[in-house]
Structures are given as structure tokens and as C-alpha cells.
Amino acid sequence: MEQAGESRIAQPRDRVWRALNDPEVLARCLDGCKSMTPVGDGEYEAEVGAKVGPVKATFKAAIALNDVVEPESYRLDVEVKGGAAGFAKGSALVNLEDVTGEDGDETLLTYEINGNIGGKLAQIGSRLVDAAARKTAARFFERFKVDFDTA
Amino acid sequence: MASETGIGASVKRKEDARFITGAGNYTDDINAPGQTHAVFVRSPYARARINGIDTAAAAATDGVVAVFTGADLAADEIGDLPCGWLVKSKDGSDMVAPPHPPIATEAVNYVGEPYAVVIGETLEAARNGAEAVDADFEERPAVVDLATAASADQIHESVPNNQAYDWELGDKAATDAAFDGAHHVATVDIVNNRLIPNAIEPRAALGEYDAAAGTYTLHTTSQNPHLERLVLAAFVNVAPEARLRVISPDVGGGFGSKIFVYAEETAVIWAAGKVRRPVKWRAERSESFLADAHGRDHVTTAQLALDQNGKFLGLRVKTKANMGAYLSTFASSVPTYLYGTLMAGQYTTPAIYVEVQSLYTNTAPVDAYRGAGRPEATYVVERCVETAAREMGIDPAEIRRRNFIQPGDFPYDTPVALTYDTGDYEASLDKALGHIDYAGFGARRAASESAGKKRGIGFSCYIEACGLAPSQVAISLGAGVGLFEVGEVRVDVTGSVTVVTGSHSHGQSHETTFAQIISDKLGVPFENVTVLHGDTGRSDYALGTYGSRSLAVGGSAIIKATDKIIAKGKKIAAHILEAQEDQMDFADGTFTVVDSNQSITFGEVAFAAYVPQNYPLEELEPGLSEKAFYDPPNFTYPAGAHICEVEVDPDTGVVDIVDFVAVDDFGHVVNPMIVEGQVHGGLAQGIGQALLEHGVYDDAGQLLSGSYMDYTMPRADDLPSFTVDTTVTPCTHNPLGVKGCGEAGAIGSTAAVMNAVTDALGVASVPMPATPETVWRAASARGSSAEGAERGE
Numbered sequence: 045m046e047q048a049g050e051s052r053i054a055q056p057r058d059r060v061w062r063a064l065n066d067p068e069v070l071a072r073c074l075d076g077c078k079s080m081t082p083v084g085d086g087e088y089e090a091e092v093g094a095k096v097g098p099v100k101a102t103f104k105a106a107i108a109l110n111d112v113v114e115p116e117s118y119r120l121d122v123e124v125k126g127g128a129a130g131f132a133k134g135s136a137l138v139n140l141e142d143v144t145g146e147d148g149d150e151t152l153l154t155y156e157i158n159g160n161i162g163g164k165l166a167q168i169g170s171r172l173v174d175a176a177a178r179k180t181a182a183r184f185f186e187r188f189k190v191d192f193d194t195a
Numbered sequence: 196m197a198s199e200t201g202i203g204a205s206v207k208r209k210e211d212a213r214f215i216t217g218a219g220n221y222t223d224d225i226n227a228p229g230q231t232h233a234v235f236v237r238s239p240y241a242r243a244r245i246n247g248i249d250t251a252a253a254a255a256t257d258g259v260v261a262v263f264t265g266a267d268l269a270a271d272e273i274g275d276l277p278c279g280w281l282v283k284s285k286d287g288s289d290m291v292a293p294p295h296p297p298i299a300t301e302a303v304n305y306v307g308e309p310y311a312v313v314i315g316e317t318l319e320a321a322r323n324g325a326e327a328v329d330a331d332f333e334e335r336p337a338v339v340d341l342a343t344a345a346s347a348d349q350i351h352e353s354v355p356n357n358q359a360y361d362w363e364l365g366d367k368a369a370t371d372a373a374f375d376g377a378h379h380v381a382t383v384d385i386v387n388n389r390l391i392p393n394a395i396e397p398r399a400a401l402g403e404y405d406a407a408a409g410t411y412t413l414h415t416t417s418q419n420p421h422l423e424r425l426v427l428a429a430f431v432n433v434a435p436e437a438r439l440r441v442i443s444p445d446v447g448g449g450f451g452s453k454i455f456v457y458a459e460e461t462a463v464i465w466a467a468g469k470v471r472r473p474v475k476w477r478a479e480r481s482e483s484f485l486a487d488a489h490g491r492d493h494v495t496t497a498q499l500a501l502d503q504n505g506k507f508l509g510l511r512v513k514t515k516a517n518m519g520a521y522l523s524t525f526a527s528s529v530p531t532y533l534y535g536t537l538m539a540g541q542y543t544t545p546a547i548y549v550e551v552q553s554l555y556t557n558t559a560p561v562d563a564y565r566g567a568g569r570p571e572a573t574y575v576v577e578r579c580v581e582t583a584a585r586e587m588g589i590d591p592a593e594i595r596r597r598n599f600i601q602p603g604d605f606p607y608d609t610p611v612a613l614t615y616d617t618g619d620y621e622a623s624l625d626k627a628l629g630h631i632d633y634a635g636f637g638a639r640r641a642a643s644e645s646a647g648k649k650r651g652i653g654f655s656c657y658i659e660a661c662g663l664a665p666s667q668v669a670i671s672l673g674a675g676v677g678l679f680e681v682g683e684v685r686v687d688v689t690g691s692v693t694v695v696t697g698s699h700s701h702g703q704s705h706e707t708t709f710a711q712i713i714s715d716k717l718g719v720p721f722e723n724v725t726v727l728h729g730d731t732g733r734s735d736y737a738l739g740t741y742g743s744r745s746l747a748v749g750g751s752a753i754i755k756a757t758d759k760i761i762a763k764g765k766k767i768a769a770h771i772l773e774a775q776e777d778q779m780d781f782a783d784g785t786f787t788v789v790d791s792n793q794s795i796t797f798g799e800v801a802f803a804a805y806v807p808q809n810y811p812l813e814e815l816e817p818g819l820s821e822k823a824f825y826d827p828p829n830f831t832y833p834a835g836a837h838i839c840e841v842e843v844d845p846d847t848g849v850v851d852i853v854d855f856v857a858v859d860d861f862g863h864v865v866n867p868m869i870v871e872g873q874v875h876g877g878l879a880q881g882i883g884q885a886l887l888e889h890g891v892y893d894d895a896g897q898l899l900s901g902s903y904m905d906y907t908m909p910r911a912d913d914l915p916s917f918t919v920d921t922t923v924t925p926c927t928h929n930p931l932g933v934k935g936c937g938e939a940g941a942i943g944s945t946a947a948v949m950n951a952v953t954d955a956l957g958v959a960s961v962p963m964p965a966t967p968e969t970v971w972r973a974a975s976a977r978g979s980s981a982e983g984a985e986r987g988e
Contacts (some may be wrong), residue, residue, distance in 0.1 A: 163239025
């Protein structure tokens with residue numbers, strides 16, 4: 045599974061960077077995220093409820109931020125062990141770039157996601173997982189953009 | 196009476212009343228008081244080392260009775276699942292089989308391999324427990340691609356090059372010489388696609404342990420309960436044979452996939468002894484996809500050498516066969532003795548050389564599936580023949596005719612170890628050509644062309660060896676068991692008859708067919724005959740059902756027992772009628788003194804045998820019950836001609852099978868209706884392989900075709916109304932003159948369909964399954980390099 049996308053955010057880059065490193069923001073924006081607990085430097089444990097096709101389960105995800113270049117880019121590695129439902133592994137390369145908008149400094153966020161799934165998730169959901177991942181990413185950035193207004 | 200219910204009559208099936216009213220008694224219908232439920236925890240990885248399994252949370256889950264891992268089985272000295280057929284490599288060395296613990300211990304090697312089993316008070320509790328099992332896996336690169344498996348990462352420590360064996364059959368030098376002198380050589384590259392069996396009833400098991408008696412009873416969906424018992428006792432060490440009873444009640448389809456001794460049934464019966472309560476398991480369909488033995492999965496290059504007249508001079512076949520991650524119960528025999536031996540087909544090809552390299556991959560084990568080796572062989576031979584005919588400009592029917600073994604040539608020794616006893620291949624082909632109206636094909640093709648469609652016709656003149664098997668031949672070739680069958684005919688006091696067969700029916704209709712035989716031979720009313728099967732507690736050791744053997748081998752055992760009944764009946768009748776035994780005649784249920792009007796009915800003789808008042812007790816034991824073992828002297832060789840006509844829409848790639856004719860020679864037929872049903876089912880499966888079915892793993896070894904969303908089973912609207920007919924050359928070496936009809940449809944049809952599809956498109960080859968996308972690509976690429984096709988033209 046591979047996909048890429050971008051999102052333009054009407055906030056200066058350092059603010060976007062801070063938000064991207066704030067587990068509470070990440071937890072608010074990620075669909076189905078029930079908790080996001082820091083467990084170390086740049087490492088988190090999250091509980092995420094997800095549904096791929098007919099497979100619906102709460103997954104425990106280990107999240108780690110790697111290759112961090114502040115305030116420019118990082119790689120978000122996610123590993124999910126779903127027990128009987130299988131597993132998912134993936135990483136998202138996130139890159140921030142300054143752009144000039146009508147009302148001042150804005151940020152262009154680009155991302156590349158790749159990952160794979162196994163077990164029942166793959167058996168039942170492989171044809172659905174791309175769409176599910178795309179939807180999850182889109183929802184995340186939708187919320188992420190507006191989260192600055194509410195935060 | 197005999198005419199309506201005897202041999203040759205299309206008697207309605209005795210089984211159907213209970214099946215169609217939902218009164219069948221399947222394994223999952225059986226419940227034992229106090230039973231628990233098993234759920235298997237399965238690997239999500241195609242290949243991983245198990246660093247540890249934490250079962251504490253699972254064991255503490257509400258309603259969980261026990262959690263077992265491979266270590267628990269090992270501690271109880273439960274043995275590995277064995278492969279029952281030893282195949283040797285070219286160099287004389289034994290095949291290499293990796294250890295196959297029922298529950299994985301150190302590593303998992305395919306997605307779906309069980310690594311723990313949770314026993315719960317309820318299914319729900321067991322499922323919850325299974326969710327809580329926490330295993331620490333260290334994922335390793337999966338070996339998935341068959342073509343490159345020999346040079347990939349080594350999967351099992353004990354198996355170099357991932358190779359089970361590198362086998363050969365035939366005369367290499369003679370075959371090379373035949374090619375040296377050839378006028379033309381036709382070459383085909385073939386992928387025989389992996390199939391997933393999908394019996395309508397998933398596998399199931401109910402294990403019970405009687406602590407007072409120290410005995411185990413396993414109800415399960417086995418095609419051969421005695422084999423299951425033998426393996427569980429002798430190799431797996433669950434219990435001694437005499438303390439283990441295996442019962443296969445009604446079973447909803449097997450197609451080979453229920454021959455094998457699997458991890459789950461093994462764990463269930465063992466666990467019943469551990470928890471001292473009955474343990475029940477029934478596979479979910481998802482589990483069936485993952486963990487039933489799959490079928491086919493070959494990569495082959497084959498060459499046919501011909502002279503200028505289209506006479507076959509030699510055939511060379513090189514095949515890689517996928518064994519999956521472990522060697523299943525009979526896996527080794529399928530791409531060897533059930534495959535290489537069939538390469539002569541119906542033809543006089545004088546020199547044949549077959550090489551088969553069987554390899555392990557991180558996929559589900561592959562074993563026999565309806566036809567088992569013979570569909571793959573037929574596909575090789577008939578694709579070669581069709582390709583040669585096209586390349587040499589010879590009519591495909593004509594090229595076959597020029598090469599058929601002729602009726603006067605039997606018994607015929609092939610260059611690949613078989614002796615065909617009888618056949619008339621041209622008779623079947625002629626009949627099939629008539630049914631399909633071959634002469635009118637040109638006009639039909641022109642009509643399709645003018646409608647923007649492409650029409651094609653494809654032949655498959657298949658042969659198969661079934662009625663497995665002559666024990667001494669099989670054992671000399673590596674079989675670990677004899678392959679005879681047992682039949683018992685118990686005449687009741689009132690003259691009704693109970694037949695016990697070691698053969699098992701899971702769709703074959705033994706209760707009907709075998710009752711017809713008894714009714715015919717003993718003159719007993721059909722409805723007074725009851726056939727019992729599928730229970731090691733009822734029949735002697737026997738080998739069960741596979742390889743289209745039930746009638747040819749199991750039926751012959753019943754005939755032998757019936758002959759003993761008649762012989763004893765004559766003694767009794769002679770005593771009562773005060774005649775000599777050799778003066779007694781028996782026909783239509785009546786013993787008659789030759790050339791007299793003195794007679795006594797079968798029922799009267801039976802009564803006398805059990806109420807022995809006027810009876811020669813000093814010379815003859817009372818009772819009228821006989822048993823016989825039958826070991827076939829040879830295989831039987833059903834053969835036939837399948838012709839398929841397709842119309843392809845080049846814009847969409849959709850293949851429409853507009854006509855399908857199957858003319859088969861099954862020898863004598865006991866129940867034509869049942870035989871026709873068997874042929875229909877086989878054709879559906881063969882056509883399914885050609886057009887629809889495909890077991891697909893991704894590069895990481897994840898099963899992508901793991902549900903009916905992604906694995907396409909043939910449905911009624913995918914199939915035409917078949918034209919099914921027969922010719923008859925009776926088998927020369929069994930008492931009924933019967934061959935076997937269970938697999939023929941699946942063996943012959945696939946090649947006919949693909950020959951028709953390639954004929955329609957005018958391309959050399961289209962990969963299976965010929966889905967609309969594949970066909971569309973092949974049609975679009977015609978004349979250029981065919982992307983997605985096996986061989987660009």
C-alpha cells in the first residue's frame with residue numbers, strides 16, 4: 045500500500061511543526077483514536093478503533109517519530125498488532141515547506157505513506173485497505189487544519 | 196424389480212430426502228454433553244520466528260478452559276503430521292520433508308498456521324481468549340514465488356534449496372533422440388493456477404474422551420476415517436488404534452481436501468483428553484481458505500516432437516510443483532505418480548521424459564484436489580497437442596485421431612509405467628464431434644464474427660488412472676499404506692441386508708449405488724438394503740474415498756462379499772432342497788435346483804441360516820454374513836473427449852461458454868443419473884479453474900484471495916447446459932467392469948476450455964484463469980508482445 049498527498053495549512057511552519065509533535069493534537073485528529081500515551085522520546089502508544097471492510101477492532105499501535113529534522117520533516121512509524129485480526133505496519137514521511145499565502149505565512153505539508161497488512165486484515169481487507177487508508181489520511185488533515193482554530 | 200432399482204437404473208438418491216429437508220447429520224450437528232469449543236490462533240505472518248507466546252491473559256479470560264501451544268503437545272509427545280508417500284529424487288535420495296508439528300513451536304511458515312488453541316466454555320469465550328494470546332514474532336522474508344523458490348531464502352533448517360525432491364520418470368536418452376529426429380517441435384509454457392477447494396461444509400471435529408474406558412472418539416469430516424485413525428495412532432501418538440474411534444458422519448463435499456490429517460482435528464482429539472471434556476471445532480470459511488490444503492500450482496515447460504505427418508515422437512516435460520510450507524499427507528505423490536504417469540494421454544507417443552522438482556514456499560500446503568495430478572497432466576498434454584496441431588496446420592480432431600492408441604492395442608504399456616487395460620478413444624471423440632456439430636462450427640464462427648465476437652473450439656481427449664490402487668504397485672513406488680478396500684454384506688434374519696463399506700460417501704451416493712448392486716445381485720428389494728459407512732467402529736480397516744475408487748475398489752469388495760453370500764446360500768439351499776450344492780442355481784433372489792421346479796427364496800435361506808432347524812450345523816456355521824477385502828490388480832482408465840465452444844467479446848474480454856460436450860468412457864455404469872451429476876460437478880470445477888478460480892498470495896505471503904469477495908467460485912450462470920454422454924469399454928479386471936467417474940469432469944474440461952479460448956483469440960496462450968481482464972489483454976496484445984500472457988506472440 046502506497047500513497048502520497050499534500051495539504052496546505054494557513055499557519056506558519058513552526059506552529060504546524062509543534063502541532064505535529066503534540067500527541068494530544070495527533071490523538072484529536074486521528075479517526076478512532078482513543079488514547080495516545082507518550083512512552084519515551086518520540087515514542088507513543090495509541091489505542092485506535094478501526095474498521096476495514098468487515099473487520100472491526102481496536103488496535104494497539106506503537107508509534108515512533110524517527111529521522112526528525114526540526115522544523116522540517118520526520119518519519120512517523122506505526123506498528124499495529126491486532127491479535128486475531130492481524131497486523132499493520134506503515135510509515136509516513138512528512139515534510140513541511142514555507143509558502144506564502146494571501147494572509148501571510150502558510151505551510152505546505154506533503155506526505156508519503158507506505159505500509160502493509162497481514163493476517164485477517166489482509167485476507168478480508170486487502171482490496172479495501174487502500175481506500176480506508178486514504179480516507180483516514182484525508183480525515184486526519186481535515187481535522188488537523190481546523191484544529192488550530194479550536195486549540 | 197432389478198430392472199427398476201438394479202445396476203443400470205437411474206434410481207433417485209436415498210440420501211436426498213434427509214439432505215434436502217435439512218435432516219442430514221453433519222459433524223457440526225453433533226453435540227456432546229458438557230462440550231467445550233476450540234478456537235485456533237493463527238499466524239498473520241507468512242514466515243516468522245516465534246520468540247515467545249504469552250498465554251497468561253488468554254488463560255485468565257472469562258470462560259476459557261485451557262490454552263495450549265505447540266510446547267504442550269510436544270510435552271505430551273504428540274508427533275508431527277507425516278506425509279504418507281515417500282518419493283525419491285533422481286539421484287536415489289529420499290525426499291526431504293521438514294518437521295510439521297500440528298501446532299507451530301519455533302516458527303510459523305504460512306499465514307494461517309496455528310500456533311495456539313484456546314478451549315472455551317463457549318465459542319465466544321474461546322474467541323475472546325484467542326484475542327488475548329500474545330505472541331512475539333520475528334518476521335522473516337517470505338518465499339512465495341514458485342519459479343524462484345529453489346534459489347530463495349531457505350525456509351526450513353533441514354531442507355536445502357527448499358526442495359522436497361527432484362524426480363524423473365521415463366527414458367531421457369530415447370526422448371532426446373526422438374527430438375533430434377523431429378520434423379516439428381511444439382513448446383508450451385504453462386502455469387497451472389493454485390486452487391482452493393471450498394467444499395460446501397467446512398472441516399469440523401468433535402473430540403471426546405471416555406475416562407472410564409480410556410477411549411477416544413473423534414467425529415470429523417474425513418473422507419477416510421481409518422486413515423485418520425491410523426495416522427493419529429501410529430504417528431501422532433494420540434492413542435492406540437484400538438482405543439480410538441473415528442466417525443465421519445454426513446460430509447458435505449471433500450474433493451480431496453478432506454483426505455488429509457490436519458492440525459486442527461489432531462489438536463481437538465488430543466485436547467479432549469487433556470481437558471477431560473468434549474472439544475468441538477468447526478472451521479469458519481476464512482479458516483478454510485487459509486488452512487485447507489490447496490490444489491494444483493505448477494509451473495511447466497513442455498515440448499512435443501512430431502514427424503511431418505503429425506505423429507507424436509516424443510514428449511518432454513519439466514515442472515516445478517509447489518508443496519506449500521509443509522508436506523501434506525499425500526502431497527508428494529500428486530505431481531509425480533499421479534502426474535508424470537499420465538503423460539502418454541490417449542496417444543502412442545513412444546518416448547516420454549518427465550522431470551518434477553517439488554519446492555517449499557511460505558504458503559498453505561498443497562495436496563490432492565479433484566483429479567490430483569491428472570488435470571495438470573491433461574492440461575500439459577492437451578495444450579501441447581492443440582498447439583502442435585495449430586502450428587502444423589492439422590485439424591485438432593485429426594491430429595488426435597492419427598495418434599490414438601487403437602482398440603486392438605490393449606493391454607497397452609505406456610512409456611511412463613502404466614498398462615492401460617481397455618479403451619476406444621476414437622469412439623468417444625466421434626460421438627463428441629457429433630454432439631457439438633463440428634461440421635457446423637465454421638458457419639457458427641462466421642456468424643459470431645459478423646456480430647463482433649470471436650468464436651473458438653477446443654478439444655481435450657483426456658485419460659486418467661483411478662480406482663486407486665494396486666497395493667503392491669503403490670507400495671513399491673513409495674506409498675506407506677496398502678490401497679485395498681473392505682466390504683461386508685450382513686444378511687439380516689428377515690432377509691434385509693446391511694452393507695458396511697470402508698469407502699466413504701460425501702456426495703458420491705454410496706447409500707444408493709451400493710444398494711443397487713446388492714438389490715441386483717441378491718434380488719433383495721432396494722429399500723431393504725441399508726449401507727453403512729464412515730465409522731472405524733463399524734468397518735474393518737479400509738482406505739476410504741479418493742481417486743475415484745469407491746465403486747471400482749469398494750464396490751468390488753462388496754461384490755466379492757456378495758459372491759461369498761451366494762456360495763453359502765447355495766450350500767444352505769442345497770441342504771434344504773436335498774440337492775447337491777453344484778446343482779444349485781441362483782438368480783433374481785431365488786435358489787433353484789438346475790432342471791427342476793424345486794426352489795427356495797433368498798429370504799427363506801437367510802431365515803434358515805439364523806434359525807438353523809433344518810440346517811447342516813455339523814458342516815456349516817450358522818449366520819449369513821460375509822466380508823471381503825479387494826485389492827485391485829490395476830488402475831482403471833476412464834477416458835473421454837471433451838469439446839468446448841466459446842464466444843469471446845473482444846471489447847470486454849468476457850468468455851461465454853456456448854456449448855460443452857463431454858463424452859466419457861466409465862465402463863459399465865450403475866446409476867446413470869448419479870454419474871451425470873458427478874460429471875456436471877467435475878466440469879464446473881474444471882471450468883472454474885480455467886475461467887474463475889485463483890488462489891493468490893502477495894509478495895509477503897498474505898493470502899489475497901481469502902474470501903468469496905476475491906475467490907470466484909463457478910455459479911450456475913457461469914456454465915452452459917452440458918451435453919453429457921458415454922461410451923462403454925468395460926474395465927477388464929474388476930467384477931462390475933466399472934472405471935471411475937468422480938474426477939473425470941475436472942480432469943478433462945480445463946484444457947478444452949483454454950484450447951477454445953486461445954482458438955477464439957488466435958493466440959498461443961492465455962494464462963489461467965482466463966478472466967475478462969486477462970482475455971482482454973491477450974486479445975488486445977495479439978500480434979504484439981502479450982503483457983500478462985504467459986507467452987507473447
